[in-house]
Amino acid sequence: MCSYAQGNLSKTVSVTMTRQPISSVLDAIEIQGDFHFSYVREMVHADSLVSVRANHRTVKQVLDQLFQGSVAYKDAGNQLMLQPNKEKWFYVSGHITDGSNGQPLNNASVYEGVQLISTMTNDQGYYRLRLREKERPMPVMLTVSKELYKDTIMMVASGYDQDISASIKPAAPITLGIVDVNQYSRVSDTWFGKVFLSSKQRMQSLNLSRFFANQPYQTSLLPGLGTHGKLSSQVVNKISVNFIGGYTAGLNGVEISGAFNIDQKDVRFAQFASLFNLVGGKMEGVQIAGLHNLVIDSVKGLQAAGISNITTKGFVGVQLSTTYNGANGETRGLGASGIVNIYRKNSYGVMMAGVGNMNTTTIQGVQAAGVFNMAEMLKGVQVAGVVNAADTTEGVQVAGLINVTRVLKGVQVGVVNYADSSDGYSIGVISIVRRGYHQLLVYNTELLPFNLAFKSGNKKLYSLIIGGASFMEGSKAYSFGYGIGKSYKDYSVEITEQNLYLGSWEMVGTMARLQTAWNKEIGKNARIFIGPAFTLYFNSKDANVEGYKSRLPGPYGAFKFNDNLRYWFGWHVGFSFF
Structure with a gap:
């Protein structure tokens, strides 16, 4: 509101200036109007640069263009006084009742919704709202919202205190149907929401679930204590600064917090918090937290946390944490955790963990992982320090100890390999295929008269565990x-x-043996086999222990490559069972 006489303010001036201080513009007006301005430089920001183009305009019109209503004008003879225009407020109060029963x-x-000012009714349905008075008196539109009720609009005259009550009607009954419950998940329902948001803030979000506004920026100390007041939860910002924590509708820019950020809807571009970030919609961009990130929808970009990351619907990009990464939807990219990754839908990319990885689908x-990997369907590679497990393996399992799968269509490499059925290859000391190839062999060779071996695997590739002995005095x-073989x-x-x-553990020799055998069935679960063999024998020094073999292989001598390496041709003949 401005107060002025029809003297200096009505004089006509012409001013055209580009990027000049406000004080220079006022000096030019003074010269043309033949009067003097009186003002405090700091109060009117006299050093601020402005651009003005005014041709045959009144002094008031030019001042309005300069100050946009922030300064009041007072004409005093040959002086025009400029003073900061104090904001004026008025109050609207009343009661809100149920339109069906009057309660x-x-x-x-x-x-x-324009000034972003709100309040909530008390137990008696009473409200009191302080509103900013506009420069030009115009009606103000108030909206009453409550969950399960229709929104109601009240038109209020501006400029004076008044009482206005309203009755609102219940909303029409909702038709039941099958819905995706995740689509309607709310940040206020999470553990973080219940701890860091008050019950009134959570109720406000429910009431105003259909109202959202956009603003260029906001700052807050705590949820509800900031530039947008109690309506901060309904505002999408481009720049958001939360000194301790903030609760907003969403983000299209950058958000920084000293402790935590809570956003109801989508977040885009960059979000940083010392403790945690909680997003109720999609996250696109970079999300970094000192402890934890939780996105109720999906992530596209980088999600990094000091402890854990969780996304309800999956991610495309990178998840990094020291402890835990989790996703309930499809993932594409890299998931790296110091302890464990757990993904519940298809994963395309790399899962790396210090302890273990789990995928409940493909x-x-x-x-x-350093310890274990688990998957329902493996179509890639599992590498673990201890154990790999998959229901169906169409790729490669490599483990320091054991690989387990129900259906093997790929390759297993480990000390122990197990498959329920196999159409692939198991390479290890012990390879067990429950519905595969099992044989016990009893046979004789040119070196040892008594040998036992156990075959396990499939006909493509099986493993052998072998033991042999000669008990003859003077030739023990x-x-x-261990061995591997293929059956035709x-x-x-x-x-x-x-x-x-x-006879001496310090002089144990090593034999590498290539052998083939023809076999013939002689009864149910029994076969006879016979075939040639070629043996390479390495020993740095002969044992020559009394009572033990001194000549190899025995019935005849071996050929020498040198003093440490010998070779010979031999045979094996025996029976196989099962």
Whole structure:
């Protein structure tokens, strides 16, 4: 509101200036109007640069253009006084009742959507709202909202205190149907929401679920204590600064917090918090928290936290944490955690964890962990320090100890491999296929008269555990080792590695043996086999222990490559069972 006489303010002037201080513009007006301004430089920001283009305008019109209503003008003879224009407020109060029974409604939201001012009714349905008076008197539109009730609009005259009451009607009954419950998840329902938001703030969000506004920026100390007051939860900002914590509708820019950020809807571009970020919609961009990130929808970009990251619907990009990463939807990219990653839908990319990775559906990529990996369907690679497990393996399992799968269509490499059924390859000391290839062999060789071996795997590739002995006095010898083989229709080919004990553990020799065998069925679960063998034997020094073999292989001598490496040709003949 301005007060002025029809003297100096009505004089006509012409001013055209570009990026000049306000004081210079006022000096030019003084010269043309033949009067003097009286003002405090700091009060009118006299050093601020402005651009003015006014041709044959009144002094008041030019001043209005300069100050946009922030300064009041007072004409005093040959002086025109400029003073800061104090804001004026007025109050609107009243009661909100149920239109169907007349009962007072508590926790109903009453708000003005332009000034972003709101309040809630008390137990008696009473509200009191302080509104800013506009320069030009215009009606103010107030909206009454409450969950399960229709929104009601009240038109209020501006400029004076008044009482206005309203009755609001219940909303029409909702038709039940199948819905995606995650679509209607609210940040206020989470543990963080219940701890860091008051009951009135959570109720306000429910009441105003259909009202959202956009603003360029906001600052807050705590949720509800900031530039947008109690309506901060309904405002989407471009720049958001929360000194301790903030509760807003969403973000299209940058948000920084000393402790936590809580956003009801989508967040885009960048979000940083010392403790945690909580987003009720989608996150696109960079999200970094000292402790924890929780996105109730999906993530596209980078999510990094000092402890854990969780996204309800999945992510495309990167998840990094020291402890835990979790996603309930499809993931594409890298998930890296110091302890564990747990993804409940298809994963395309890389999962890396210090302890373990779990995927309850399909992993098409790489799982790498210090202890364990688990997947329903493996179409990539599992690498673990201890154990890998998958229901169906169409890729590669590599473990320091054991690999387990129900259906093997790929490759297993480990000390122990287990598959319920196999159409792939298991490479390890012990490879067990429950519905596969199992045989117990009893046979004789040119070196040892008595040998036992157990075959396990499938016909494509099986493993052998081998032991042999000669108990003859003066020609004792013992062997133990491991091998792999492949079975054809009537013959097999095997490669084995065995250690040969000849009375001294310090001089144990090593045999590498290539052998093939023709086999013939002689009864139910029984076959006879016979075939040639070629053996390479390495020993740095002969044992020559009394009572043990001194000549290898025994019936005849071996050929020498040098003093440490010998070779010979031999045989194996025996029976296989099962």
